Amino acid sequence: MSDCLFCRIVAGDIPATRIAETERAIAFMDIFPATPGHALVIPRAHADDALCATDEDLAACMQLASRVGRAALDGLGATGVTFQTVARPDGGQTVFHLHIHVIPRVAGDGFSAPWEPVAGDPAAIEDHAARLRGAL
Ligand code: 5GP
Ligand code: ZN
Numbered sequence: 001m002s003d004c005l006f007c008r009i010v011a012g013d014i015p016a017t018r019i020a021e022t023e024r025a026i027a028f029m030d031i032f033p034a035t036p037g038h039a040l041v042i043p044r045a046h047a048d049d050a051l052c053a054t055d056e057d058l059a060a061c062m063q064l065a066s067r068v069g070r071a072a073l074d075g076l077g078a079t080g081v082t083f084q085t086v087a088r089p090d091g092g093q094t095v096f097h098l099h100i101h102v103i104p105r106v107a108g109d110g111f112s113a114p115w116e117p118v119a120g121d122p123a124a125i126e127d128h129a130a131r132l133r134g135a136l
Pocket of ligand 1 (some may be wrong): 005016019027028030031032033087092093095096135
């Protein structure tokens with residue numbers, strides 16, 4: 001898609017600091033890093049998000065994200081990694097080409113989960129599970 005920012009990065013029309021490439025996916029640095037070393041993994045083929053990508057591209061992206069995560073441990077001294085992907089505006093997505101964030105983590109880095117864990121109502125959890133099973 002010519003109007004897609006990340007397709008333009010795949011094509012080389014927009015510069016990006018690439019770190020790894022496979023037949024189906026590429027990894028490059030995020031220009032607004034959440035932590036030092038924050039990278040993005042995307043499929044070469046356009047897919048809006050993880051809800052509509054092919055199984056092959058989802059697998060290829062997660063495999064490359066895992067490699068980049070290991071490199072963050074080995075090369076940057078990270079002691080943890082947060083992998084994140086979001087879908088659609090209400091999911092928090094701002095660039096509408098599937099991407100997996102690979103965010104190197106260390107203790108006390110200030111990066112925090114976006115929710116406070118509060119125990120759910122067991123009946124509601126069962127109800128949501130039943131509705132998800134029905135939709136799967
Ligand atoms: P989202 O908010 O959709 O999960 O993530 C989009 C990510 O793309 C953000 O982390 C943002 O910093 C990154 N980003 C936006 N524009 C560019 C760009 O032109 N180049 C690179 N390398 N990253 C970008
Ligand atoms: Zn695209």
